[in-house]
């Protein structure tokens with residue numbers, strides 16, 4: 597699938613846009629100055645496959661924490677700032693890779709100008725993030741016209757290190773505004789649905805909104821926001837990209853829902869393996885199936901798969917049976933074999 601061409605924008609050690617890779621990002625849920633919890637969360641997210649991390653900056657204590665945060669991770673750190681442009685200046689001077697601002701809530705437009713000039717001096721990128729929630733008249737046209745005004749100012753100041761995001765909690769609006777934005781502007785787009793809900797709601801809504809856009813070649817970074825542990829956001833992004841053929845080095849698990857025919861515990865194996873497999877960078881399909889009805893077919897078609905029998909599993913690798921293992925040993929055997937592939 598051909599990706600929409602955009603400018604290339606350097607964000608920390610990453611080049612966003614202008615290539616095939618779609619970067620996964622998430623946002624920390626702890627207050628930024630709560631360093632102990634925050635650093636652990638960043639470490640966990642990075643290990644799970646997060647590539648860009650955003651933190652909220654609400655006061656000087658958060659600014660003070662930025663130095664340790666930037667030092668702790670290879671991921672570009674994006675500072676999310678609202679209302680107080682001076683915090684954006686301080687975050688940029690602290691060395692963040694990007695700031696995410698909505699210029700409309702920074703007060704006078706001259707404040708956004710100061711942020712641009714500071715970012716230009718420090719070689720920091722800016723994400724202009726426009727959400728329908730912060731518009732009194734949140735039409736698609738209003739969002740796009742507003743972006744155009746901010747981009748004109750940036751252009752006047754010869755600043756191009758910009759990423760754009762247009763978010764809504766409404767699926768159709770999110771699709772429409774991003775489709776039109778891609779036609780009107782050539783900056784990379786960050787895709788996401790805002791206020792998407794808890795895991796079950798967000799997975800459905802985000803897939804409905806982001807799937808068609810990604811399928812049309814749009815989007816350079818994504819976030820699937822979930823009310824809950826942000827680690828879930830990473831596996832959701834990976835699954836979405838992987839299922840659309842846009843992520844080559846992640847493991848795709850297919851597993852059956854089980855039914856009265858199954859004499860093994862499929863859920864236990866999926867639960868045990870999923871976190872482990874998410875850390876492995878390989879483009880493989882793994883089938884975990886409950887019985888001999890559909891099990892052998894799916895397991896054979898996958899790169900590696902297991903089909904349940906009577907308290908045991910037949911293991912298939914690249915379509916061939918390689919052995920039968922007990923329910924107790926199968927998870928470890930499967931993990932070892934995947935690591936060897």
Ligand code: SF4
Nearest residue numbers: 852855858886887889
């Ligand atoms: S593979 Fe077997 S256990 Fe799984 S849903 Fe199909 S029939 Fe049921």
